[in-house]
Amino acid sequence: MKFLKYLFLILGCLIWAISISQPLFSLVGSWHLIHDGYQYGDLFRLSTLSEFRDPRVQCEDYTPPAHARPDKKVHLYVIGDSFTEKQRVSKKDFVVDNYTQVKWDDFLHIKIDTSETNILLLESVERHLRQKMVARIKVLIPDTATFVTTTESPKILQQLDNALKANFTADRLDGLLFQNDIFLTLKSWKADFNYKVFDRVNKSVTLVNDDRDMVYYLDTDTPNVTSSFSEIRNTEIDTVVMNLNRSRDFADSLGFDHVILSIIPNKVSVLSPNYGTYNRLIERVYAHPNLKLPYVDILADYRKMGRHSYLKGDSHWTCDGQYLWLNKVNALINRLVEPATPL
Numbered sequence: 001m002k003f004l005k006y007l008f009l010i011l012g013c014l015i016w017a018i019s020i021s022q023p024l025f026s027l028v029g030s031w032h033l034i035h036d037g038y039q040y041g042d043l044f045r046l047s048t049l050s051e052f053r054d055p056r057v058q059c060e061d062y063t064p065p066a067h068a069r070p071d072k073k074v075h076l077y078v079i080g081d082s083f084t085e086k087q088r089v090s091k092k093d094f095v096v097d098n099y100t101q102v103k104w105d106d107f108l109h110i111k112i113d114t115s116e117t118n119i120l121l122l123e124s125v126e127r128h129l130r131q132k133m134v135a136r137i138k139v140l141i142p143d144t145a146t147f148v149t150t151t152e153s154p155k156i157l158q159q160l161d162n163a164l165k166a167n168f169t170a171d172r173l174d175g176l177l178f179q180n181d182i183f184l185t186l187k188s189w190k191a192d193f194n195y196k197v198f199d200r201v202n203k204s205v206t207l208v209n210d211d212r213d214m215v216y217y218l219d220t221d222t223p224n225v226t227s228s229f230s231e232i233r234n235t236e237i238d239t240v241v242m243n244l245n246r247s248r249d250f251a252d253s254l255g256f257d258h259v260i261l262s263i264i265p266n267k268v269s270v271l272s273p274n275y276g277t278y279n280r281l282i283e284r285v286y287a288h289p290n291l292k293l294p295y296v297d298i299l300a301d302y303r304k305m306g307r308h309s310y311l312k313g314d315s316h317w318t319c320d321g322q323y324l325w326l327n328k329v330n331a332l333i334n335r336l337v338e339p340a341t342p343l
Helices: 002-020 022-030 042-047 124-132 156-165 166-177 181-198 236-255 267-271 280-285 299-308 317-339
Strands: 072-080 099-105 109-110 117-125 140-143 146-147 205-208 213-217 258-265
Touching: 042 205, 042 213, 072 109, 072 317, 109 267, 117 124, 117 156, 117 236, 117 317, 124 236, 124 258, 124 280, 140 236, 205 267, 236 258, 236 280, 258 280, 258 299, 258 317, 267 299
Parallel strands: 072 099, 072 117, 109 140, 117 258
Antiparallel strands: 109 146, 205 213
């Protein structure tokens, strides 16, 4: 009995230590002893409806096209969100010689190599474009070397405060104890029961198309700027385009040769654009007469692909959807670096 008491005490101390320490949580996660909760899709993580359990698949079969100018090195810089994070795309997916990626919330200290053709790709999911383009980009900082820095770390007392905050600790405890297959199965039974008996699902998701598809609540039933159905005045579209152009001018001043825009559609904009009055954000930005950036348009292609474009239990694209986007980006890069081919 005494042995069991000590065993449970040790286990309790370990669980407590991991739950208040993000570095320790990340370390244990690197050993594949715990899951982050996204192994079956971000929307499944929110809803735990068994029908939308969608195991994560690595998209590793893509081969970029031939380089249009093998005699000229191309450096692609990407400012992006989760669609272009390193777990999804990397240098091997692009027809480039050098590659640098940074998140919108971080900072890229940059020194341009003028011997290369330098291309900047601005990638944003539709739901966050209006938030990002209230001003020109702030991510790029001219410097004597190129490196990425994250937003300023909080002071030691703030770090301790964050470690003990209920929301941070709860998330880590959830990942440690409840994101394994046993507990996910139990949570799915509960979620399925609530859905089938009470027609209730987690408020963070929305079921569309007679409940056959799942999308983010942020993209549907909210008046906020993230929704595909919140009204956008023409003056706001003008402002978005103006700040995109200002971002291009700023990048030009740093030495970039080209700036590309890519707006990734919200999942609902593809699978259920008639859910409400679609605000046509992507189409209106791309069609704006003052837009000075070449862009990668995948909205119509994804609508033709239908459910093959987005994962069932996730808000991100399938491998087919990702490969289509990569083909379009690489084709545009080749057109930009080949001077004999007009745009």
